[in-house]
Amino acid sequence: MESWKVNLISIWFGCFFTGLSISQIIPFLPLYVEQLGVTDQQALPLWSGLIFSVTFIISAIVSPLWGSLADSKGRKLMLLRAASGMGLVIFLQAFVNNVWQLFALRALMGLTSGYIPNAMALVAAQVPRERSTWALSTVSTGQICGVIMGPLMGGLVADWIGLRAVFLLTAGLLLVTFFVTLFLIKESNFLPAKKGEKLSGRAVLRSLNNPMLMFSLFFSTLVIQLCNGSVSPILTLFVRQLAPGVENIAFISGMIAAIPGIAALLSASGLGKVGDRIGAQRILIAAMVLTVVLFVAMSQVNNTWQLGTLRFLLGFADGAMMPAVQALLLRFSNDQVTGRLFGYNQSFMYLGNVAGPLIGSAVSAVGGFRWVFLATAVVVLINLIQLTVSWRYRKRQPI
Template sequence: MESWKVNLISVWFGCFFTGLAISQILPFLPLYVAQLGVSSHEALSLWSGLTFSVTFLVSAIVSPMWGSLADRKGRKLMLLRASLGMAIAILLQAFATNVWQLFFLRAVMGLTSGYIPNAMALVASQVPRERSGWALSTLSTAQISGVIVGPLMGGFLADYLGLRTVFIFTAVLLMVSFTVTLFLIKEGARPTASKAERLSGKAVFATLPHPWLVVSLFVTTLVIQLSNGSISPILALFIQSLAPDSTNIAFLSGFIAAVPGVSALLAAPRLGKLGDRIGTGRILLATLIVAVVLFFAMSFVTSPAQLAVLRFLLGFADGAMLPAVQTLLLKYSSDRVTGRIFGYNQSFMYLGNVAGPMMGAAVSALAGYRWVFIATAAVVLINVWQLWRAFKKAQPKSRDVE
């Protein structure tokens, strides 16, 4: 078997365990914040948003440094660093005694993050270019699968063994990811450019046929992550408000958090193939419009079951969005700058992970839970308009939305 195929299979399992580990915690973080002594609605919304966002804010700041180190030392080292570092940071969160300690440890976690983006970059750098879309879509199913299993497993552990147990079990899973990476993933020698040969940021964009479209795709990545993250700080609390008498809020929250992953797993390969036939840009715009409608509809739900159904439908769109963006970025960049373009996209991804929870927490504190869904729908709608404009400017050379 070719080495890139072995690496793809190996890194798939690494991404699966990483996605499973992280998704076990996120739906229940607000409940853990409350357990640490934060009680009022405003304070709980604020601290939930802060503890969600600080990880990604720190990641966005240090990501260029890790990217530069990856160019010099290799991506496997970055995968090992991320999985081991996150395992330690998450283990320590299990022993936090107040919200400030949790906030600090979540910031430390941001210093160590980056497994999945580096895995994507590793695969993109090794796979034959004509098979890159398939390879990246296949790899995206690893994280999706982890996101399906993680909240369900985490919810079960939280309800029956306590919230702190979830952090300990998550650390163990990240050590599994570390072991898979250490023994199975191989990274061959890569040519390194001298300082004189390295392109500046301006020169990178000068090589692109449609730089404005690439920037619009970066913004779309930010908006996709923002829309996924905006309801994270309030999901468990919103479900609790919909079903105040429920005795298994953690499991219910985990189930509703995991539901989009099921439909995303079903949709990703099929919509990827459809994009090959009718244009990846068309698929991206259509799924973003579907997301606008569904987020708006979520603001009117009156039961957890209704929310679960709408989030299941949202998963069909989620399964296509990021793979579509990554496929388009590969299409509109040359081999020489693909790594740099993916690095920039990674930074926008982290910024979206910061902006989403902060927006959700702020809107919730000021206007209530339901307005978070309306605000998210408005942001995605604005992005649809700017991305459509970018595709139109790229025509007639671009056939993606013709």
């Protein structure tokens, strides 16, 4: 088997274990915060939000640094750093005695992040360019699958053994990720950037054919994560509003929350092949148009079946957008700055993780639940217009 195919399979499992590890903790953080002594009903959501957000904020700040190191030291080394660092920090979270210790470790966890963007960069650098969209889409299914299964596994462990055991299991899975990376992933043909040749931030921008398009793609990454997170704070409440007499509201809400991930898992690889044939740009534009239409339609639903069906269709757009963005980043960059650009892109992804829930909560407080869907549609529409303009501007540039 060709080395890039072995890498692709190994990285898929690495991303799967990473997605599984991170997602199985997040749904139970408020319960863990409460267990650590924060019982006031006003302080509990505040602390939960701070502890959730600090990881992404720190990650957004340091991701360009890890991307720069990846260009000079190698992506595999960054994968090993992220897997071992996150594993150790999450292991320590099982033994905290107060909420301040947990907050500090979650901030430290942000410093150790970066497995998935470096995995994507390694795949992008080694697969044949004509198969890049398919390869990146395939890797993304590993993360998606892990994110879907994580809360289920974490819930079972928390119910059977306890909340602290979830952190120990997560650390164990990241240890598996470390060994998969160490023994199975090979980084061939890597030429490290020498100190004198390492580009500054301005030089990175000057090396690009169209910086405006690159910033538009970064913003697209933020918007994609914002779409996923904007409805999270209000989804259960909106489902209860649609079905006030239903007793198993938690189960229905959980299914409606998870169903886009299932659709994305089923469609990502196939849409990646289509993107390789017709172009990632066309796939991205079409998926964004579909996203705008679906969010507008979701604001008008009258029952949970309509909401679930529309969110299932949204999963097809989710499965197409992020791999298309990454394929376009690869296409319009060069090997000397690929790691740096993927690091910048990851920063925007983390910012989207923070901005989405904040916007959703603020809009619902002012205008109600249905306005959250409309506001999200407007943000996607703005990004769609921006992408179209920057793409046409690129076409007018001299080749």
